[in-house]
């Protein structure tokens with residue numbers, strides 16, 4: 001139930017996967033929406049909320065990687081080709097990379113812009129770089145480009161999962177959700 005096994009993900013891995021996915025979808029659309037808001041107090045509050053939930057993503061992905069270190073992912077299904085396995089492996093690696101890079105760049109972007117970053121108004125992150133307008137502009141561009149890359153890769157990843165489930169009718173999606181595996185690998 002808790003630990004990953006050779007043919008399915010355990011509960012913590014599933015909760016972290018779907019929790020982080022929900023946060024990332026929410027933050028992506030929130031980012032685009034809040035960027036267009038008129039400059040006022042409400043916009044500031046939305047920026048603070050976006051930043052706090054973004055820092056939460058860093059913490060949850062770190063927890064996820066730590067959990068994964070002691071809980072290897074289930075084995076690839078016997079029905080998948082070596083090419084599909086390599087593609088899935090690299091897609092997952094890039095997803096982890098972007099899940100960390102997008103919020104870390106967000107933190108550095110805010111700090112170089114002279115805006116402190118806190119976790120829901122509680123703990124304030126140390127500012128390691130100081131204010132730097134040029135760096136701030138570059139990081140802002142980077143935050144936007146990387147978040148679009150992340151969502152693009154997520155769409156490909158979700159399409160692959162649905163293709164496994166609906167067309168190949170195998171257990172790839174089932175073992176990351178609630179159902180019991182239909183067939184073992």
Ligand code: HEM
Nearest residue numbers: 027028031032035051054055057102103106107117144147
């Ligand atoms: C996985 C987490 C995150 C995602 C998917 C995400 C996504 C986005 C997106 C799509 C935008 C709109 C970009 C634009 O139109 O310019 C945005 C804006 C922004 N994000 Fe994030 N973000 C994340 C985490 C963070 C974090 C951790 C911070 C800072 C602590 C942050 C700070 C900001 C700020 C300040 C803006 C507004 C930039 C502007 O108005 O020019 N984000 N984010």
Ligand code: HEM
Nearest residue numbers: 020021024025068073092095096154158161162172173176
């Ligand atoms: C922001 C959204 C998402 C992100 C960042 C993400 C990221 C990831 C990562 C990194 C893994 C590898 C887990 C590991 O082995 O440690 C994974 C696995 C998986 N994801 Fe997602 N995911 C997202 C959304 C989705 C969606 C929407 C679906 C389904 C429609 C999905 C279906 C799956 C499945 C089925 C697996 C298991 C693959 C396997 O067993 O080889 N994911 N996801």
